[in-house]
Amino acid sequence: MIHPFSVLDTRTKEWQSRKREWLDKYKIQSELGRDETVSKSGFWEQTNSVSVFDPVLTQHMYEWFCPPKGKILDPFAGGSVRGIVGEELGFKYTGIDISENQILANREQSDKPNWIVGDSIDILRENEMEEYDFIFTCPPYHDLEVYSDNPKDISTQTYDEFIRNLEYIMYLSSKKLKENRFIGIVVSEIRELSTTRNYKKGTYKGFVSDIVKFMEKHDLHFYNDMILFNSQHQASRTAGTYFKRNRKIASVHQNVLIFVKGNPDLATEVIEWNGKYVCKIDGKKYRTYKEASISINHDELGVSEVTRRCQSKKSKYKEWQTIGKETKPDIRYIIDSVPFESIPQINKITGIVDSHIYNRILSDNPLYRHWIKNDDDWFKGLTYREMENIQVGTEIRPQLPTISCEGLHFYSTFEAGRKFGLSKERIRQKLKDDKYSDYFYLT
């Protein structure tokens, strides 16, 4: 419905009606549980003067950045919106909030999400299992809204403490995120309210850039920055005076920051994936050849090379397979009943140099009649393992005897002559003479 543009305009009819649908259908009252909240500013859409998260934004962020049915972690759950929208769209949502009142109010609205009461630092430190597919959260904007008097509630802390703990919570959350996944943080710039001789300068704190900096420090790369364009109703009432007094521009947006852990292409493939693995390499399944290429070594192994290997019938790529189109070896030569796919492979097993191998295969000499080109598709359907077992388990006779004389096999007339005390000419005569039926050529 909404285009993936860097400005998300919440004021459109579409957006607003979808928002109403969400709120009405699931009876979402995200403002519940906020009785203790002290708000310094109506920075978000007003409902009893505290911020309420947008369900349409939530829906889009989940659908755009989380794999279907994925597990979502929210270390600053706040109201019920992100949990309810997540579960109703088929995702598995876990939301942590330090405020028990908040979680109780959320649970009353829906018990489908996994609501956890506690300090995210304590909860997330418990284990580091990489189980989540998306982190999506909206932290306190420092002390713009103070949610409680609990000193562990980061909205009660000095800016430096607040940023340090926010960084730590995002770091701990990212440890629980799978590799190649996205993180979304909704924030907004905040003004410095420090007073210099009764004078409030109100400069920006650089909150948004502080977040980007600490995320990058932990290898969580800044990938998208969207502007969520909010309703102007509130701002338009005060913007004029505000501007005349000190040239402050009324803020009518939030920043939706998207970070990536690992590779964004792979993170995308997980989202776009149709549920079928494409290839299997060294026992590991990959969703696409591209995923395999990036995971194995993208610099050295491009996608086309991975594809080629997965489609190759050569046994050196037997561990590179396209699922559903698994290859079998292409048996091109048969030496003494042993199947081979190439001349170098024969060389490896017999030690005979490639040119000799080739000559023998082409030769008419009956000594080499057991060296043949497989034009008849013998050994069709043989697996790589079966081929290797035959190759290793069978001894290849380099030559075959050519004649049979009195029940014995000989490689030449000379050899037979020596055995029977006859000349090789005599042996040849006997071979040709029908009288001597026990003298014949082996073919």
Ligand SMILES: C[S@@+](CC[C@H](N)C(=O)[O-])C[C@H]1O[C@@H](n2cnc3c(N)ncnc32)[C@H](O)[C@@H]1O
């Ligand atoms: C900005 S609010 C969320 C408001 C937002 N508009 C919403 O509804 O999603 C942030 C939440 O963080 C919670 N919080 C503050 N410190 C926390 C901590 N250390 N661990 C977990 N939650 C914390 C507060 O209780 C508050 O509900």
